Amino acid sequence: MLRTIFKHPSGRIGLTIIGIFVLAALLGKLGITPHDPLMQDRLARLQGPSAQHLFGTDLFGRDVFSRLMMGIGQSFVVAFFSVAAASLFGTVLGLTAAWFGGFWDGTVMRLMDVLLAFPAILLALLIIAIFGPSGWTSVLAIAIVYTPIFTRVVRGPALSLKTRDFVDAARTFGSGRGYIMTRHLMLNLVAPLSVQITLALAWALLTEAGLSFLGLGTQPPYASLGLMLADARNLMEMAPWLLFFPAATVMFAVLGFNLLGDAMRDILDPKTRRALG
Amino acid sequence: MTGHLLSVRDLRVGFGKVPEDNEVVHGVDFDLTAGETLAIVGESGSGKSVTAMSVNRLIGYSGGRILGGSMMFTRSDGTQVDLAALDEPALEKIRGRDIGMIFQEPMTSLNPVLTIGTQIEESFRLHHGMSGAGARVAAREALERVRIPDAERRLANAPHQLSGGMLQRVMIAIALAAQPRLLIADEPTTALDVTIQAQIMGLLAEMKRETDTGLIFITHDIGLVAGLADRIMVMQHGKVVEQGAIDAVLDDPQHDYTKHLLNAVPHFSDGKSVRRDHSRDGKSGRALDVKGLTVRFPVRAGLLRRARSNVHAVEDVSFDLMQGETLAVVGESGSGKSTTARAILGLVNATRGEITADKTGLGSADKPVQMVFQNPNASLNPRLTIAQILAEPLKAVGRHIDEAARARMVELLERVELPADSLPRYPHEFSGGQRQRLCIARSLMLNPSVLVLDEAVSALDVSVQARVLDLLADLQREFGLAYLFVSHDMAVVERIAHRIAVLYAGQIVEMGSAASVLADPRHSYTKRLISAVPSIERRHMEFAIDTRSVPSLMRPAGFEPDTAPWVEHGPDHLARAEG
Numbered sequence: 001m002l003r004t005i006f007k008h009p010s011g012r013i014g015l016t017i018i019g020i021f022v023l024a025a026l027l028g029k030l031g032i033t034p035h036d037p038l039m040q041d042r043l044a045r046l047q048g049p050s051a052q053h054l055f056g057t058d059l060f061g062r063d064v065f066s067r068l069m070m071g072i073g074q075s076f077v078v079a080f081f082s083v084a085a086a087s088l089f090g091t092v093l094g095l096t097a098a099w100f101g102g103f104w105d106g107t108v109m110r111l112m113d114v115l116l117a118f119p120a121i122l123l124a125l126l127i128i129a130i131f132g133p134s135g136w137t138s139v140l141a142i143a144i145v146y147t148p149i150f151t152r153v154v155r156g157p158a159l160s161l162k163t164r165d166f167v168d169a170a171r172t173f174g175s176g177r178g179y180i181m182t183r184h185l186m187l188n189l190v191a192p193l194s195v196q197i198t199l200a201l202a203w204a205l206l207t208e209a210g211l212s213f214l215g216l217g218t219q220p221p222y223a224s225l226g227l228m229l230a231d232a233r234n235l236m237e238m239a240p241w242l243l244f245f246p247a248a249t250v251m252f253a254v255l256g257f258n259l260l261g262d263a264m265r266d267i268l269d270p271k272t273r274r275a276l277g
Numbered sequence: 278m279t280g281h282l283l284s285v286r287d288l289r290v291g292f293g294k295v296p297e298d299n300e301v302v303h304g305v306d307f308d309l310t311a312g313e314t315l316a317i318v319g320e321s322g323s324g325k326s327v328t329a330m331s332v333n334r335l336i337g338y339s340g341g342r343i344l345g346g347s348m349m350f351t352r353s354d355g356t357q358v359d360l361a362a363l364d365e366p367a368l369e370k371i372r373g374r375d376i377g378m379i380f381q382e383p384m385t386s387l388n389p390v391l392t393i394g395t396q397i398e399e400s401f402r403l404h405h406g407m408s409g410a411g412a413r414v415a416a417r418e419a420l421e422r423v424r425i426p427d428a429e430r431r432l433a434n435a436p437h438q439l440s441g442g443m444l445q446r447v448m449i450a451i452a453l454a455a456q457p458r459l460l461i462a463d464e465p466t467t468a469l470d471v472t473i474q475a476q477i478m479g480l481l482a483e484m485k486r487e488t489d490t491g492l493i494f495i496t497h498d499i500g501l502v503a504g505l506a507d508r509i510m511v512m513q514h515g516k517v518v519e520q521g522a523i524d525a526v527l528d529d530p531q532h533d534y535t536k537h538l539l540n541a542v543p544h545f546s547d548g549k550s551v552r553r554d555h556s557r558d559g560k561s562g563r564a565l566d567v568k569g570l571t572v573r574f575p576v577r578a579g580l581l582r583r584a585r586s587n588v589h590a591v592e593d594v595s596f597d598l599m600q601g602e603t604l605a606v607v608g609e610s611g612s613g614k615s616t617t618a619r620a621i622l623g624l625v626n627a628t629r630g631e632i633t634a635d636k637t638g639l640g641s642a643d644k645p646v647q648m649v650f651q652n653p654n655a656s657l658n659p660r661l662t663i664a665q666i667l668a669e670p671l672k673a674v675g676r677h678i679d680e681a682a683r684a685r686m687v688e689l690l691e692r693v694e695l696p697a698d699s700l701p702r703y704p705h706e707f708s709g710g711q712r713q714r715l716c717i718a719r720s721l722m723l724n725p726s727v728l729v730l731d732e733a734v735s736a737l738d739v740s741v742q743a744r745v746l747d748l749l750a751d752l753q754r755e756f757g758l759a760y761l762f763v764s765h766d767m768a769v770v771e772r773i774a775h776r777i778a779v780l781y782a783g784q785i786v787e788m789g790s791a792a793s794v795l796a797d798p799r800h801s802y803t804k805r806l807i808s809a810v811p812s813i814e815r816r817h818m819e820f821a822i823d824t825r826s827v828p829s830l831m832r833p834a835g836f837e838p839d840t841a842p843w844v845e846h847g848p849d850h851l852a853r854a855e856g
Contacts, residue, residue, distance in 0.1 A: 165651075166658045168650070168656075169650060169656050170669060172624065172646075172647060172648045173673040173674070173723070174674060187660045187661070188658065
């Protein structure tokens with residue numbers, strides 16, 4: 001699978017970017033960083049990038065590179081878990097709504113409409129106001145915010161797949177509901193879903209950054225991309241590197257996920273798979 | 278300078294990023310004089326549509342590029358232009374005004390949110406500079422010219438309120454509104470029923486008599502154009518293999534491919550060539566028995582969504598089917614023939630009626646009735662391999678995929694003449710005919726006793742169609758299968774059926790042995806259906822325009838229709854009495 005993605009032009013770039021970030025995230029989570037990201041060094045405050053501190057230091061003399069690794073770890077974990085939960089709930093809800101129709105469909109879809117009616121960040125704020133700010137609350141909030149999107153992405157194609165001849169054919173053999181839903185519906189939904197997942201990972205990253213920026217996600221002294229941006233805002237003119245590196249990280253991560261999503265769509269379609277070799 | 282309306286020389290067209298590497302039309306030459314009809318005949322992929330779309334240069338919008346050649350077109354003021362060399366603004370002036378086009382799908386060629394009137398008026402506004410009341414009157418006259426009843430009211434209708442045949446007539450009205458010098462019709466009747474097809478062909482024949490418009494008619498059905506065309510051009514793999522006057526080509530074909538095509542086209546011969554390899558002698562057992570099958574779809578309305586009325590899709594349909602026998606169910610769209618098939622398979626719920634299938638056949642106890650669908654592209658899941666597709670019926674009845682099952686897959690693949698190494702491949706790697714063979718193989722995995730074939734060969738090219746029909750006949754003899762063959766194509770039915778049931782408005786109006794029903798139809802609808810079949814033999818007959826349409830099947834809730842009594846017209850030939 002990885003090899004196939006690597007053969008795809010935009011897959012290669014996307015996978016490389018994401019690979020680097022995942023590596024950084026893992027190291028950051030395991031605490032293998034050039035410096036202790038939490039250790040303050042009052043003598044080396046706000047230093048520009050140098051050999052000692054690759055990306056410079058912040059207001060408390062903490063190494064920005066190490067904090068960035070920690071932040072990437074935190075942001076990726078939040079994005080990953082929230083998107084995993086959202087895609088799981090969304091798929092189950094969308095698939096059952098499309099399949100059973102009627103009252104269940106109406107109930108699920110109206111509920112999703114209500115969720116969609118709130119601006120994403122406002123809804124997340126509401127959830128965090130209830131549960132209190134922390135990394136895991138962010139996961140819950142982002143998962144709830146993105147569930148309706150997955151539900152819609154799944155329900156639409158599932159509705160049209162349901163009426164396709166091969167589903168009718170399966171019924172004439174006497175295939176069970178579960179088999180038809182997994183084999184005929186889910187398998188044809190893999191492409192739109194995987195594209196949606198990669199895009200949602202990018203959005204979740206941004207939402208997490210947004211929540212932390214507002215002080216509602218990850219709490220200091222721990223780092224996340226949004227929190228680093230928030231801290232850097234006041235020092236923008238004095239220490240632009242504080243803003244530049246986390247911002248560039250967010251940008252490249254989003255780009256990487258989008259490129260990867262693009263490649264996934266081509267690869268998962270048997271019609272284009274062979275052409276890619 | 279020639280006196281030709283259109284003179285095409287060495288036309289070459291390619292597709293893709295490097296069109297030179299992917300040439301699909303390799304040097305086509307033809308001429309067309311005013312008032313003449315040229316039929317371009319060929320199977321899918323022969324380049325016939327590409328050639329025609331190159332003439333009005335619409336091909337550029339589908340990713341094609343003209344690589345060479347010239348297309349000299351004489352405009353109404355006598356000047357000649359080379360269509361191959363014109364730029365887009367000049368083409369826009371020629372399209373519609375000088376060259377009109379009718380597409381295959383009338384439903385998708387009209388804008389669904391504009392009224393019919395607005396869309397016809399547009400043509401008059403653009404090409405004749407008319408406006409307001411004048412354009413409206415012209416639009417009404419155009420509709421009357423294409424024989425649309427109640428034209429004044431129809432002008433205010435949106436496309437979805439009209440039937441397919443009416444929409445195609447509207448398309449013709451729009452194309453003719455500009456009084457084009459050349460009209461291109463790309464399979465204009467393929468999506469329509471036979472009797473509607475006859476109406477459209479009659480209309481085109483009339484147009485040909487009354488105007489001096491040149492017509493290029495693209496079709497895969499050589500029998501269809503036989504009565505209309507003056508000259509015919511047969512294409513294969515992007516090359517013209519034969520062209521000439523219609524009678525010369527049809528009566529004395531020179532090229533092997535033309536001969537092959539003429540042989541493959543199912544010739545309708547009024548029941549003279551029906552199969553005689555099965556007779557109801559009481560030896561073979563009953564495979565399927567349907568008694569009083571009735572299917573009604575409720576139409577819900579109002580606040581409480583109560584059923585206010587019912588669509589009587591199938592009404593009191595009874596028939597039986599013997600082992601080794603083919604019963605063809607014929608009728609037009611909306612006649613209930615597909616609903617009947619789906620009800621037998623349990624895909625729609627029957628309101629009433631009994632369906633008994635023979636479960637004693639070899640290994641058919643699990644699912645004695647299987648189905649093959651019309652569109653092989655849609656009935657195979659594109660994301661499963663052939664092995665997975667063939668395994669599905671077995672898994673559905675709870676069997677494991679073991680060596681015996683694999684052996685059966687390979688055996689059936691060979692039986693339907695597909696390569697044995699097909700198992701790990703995906704459906705899109707096969708052609709349409711091969712995919713339909715796959716569907717047949719899949720339906721045979723459980724050893725059924727009855728196979729329901731719902732328009733199973735309608736989507737295939739004629740020569741492929743002929744081979745699939747032969748395969749079906751062979752399989753029938755080999756396994757003693759009973760076929761319920763649902764079709765609208767009388768020529769195909771004549772080739773495969775032993776018995777025929779004619780469905781009209783949800784009821785069987787005539788039923789009996791194929792020879793008897795086709796040679797001596799007794800019900801007026803059957804007669805109409807048979808007289809609408811185009812064929813090479815009948816090409817000198819006049820097309821009459823018959824604009825009757827199928828009655829509405831919507832009835833108030835609780836309504837029970839009367840059924841006319843059966844009248845016997847011979848051994849195994851029944852028809853409903855007509856009042």
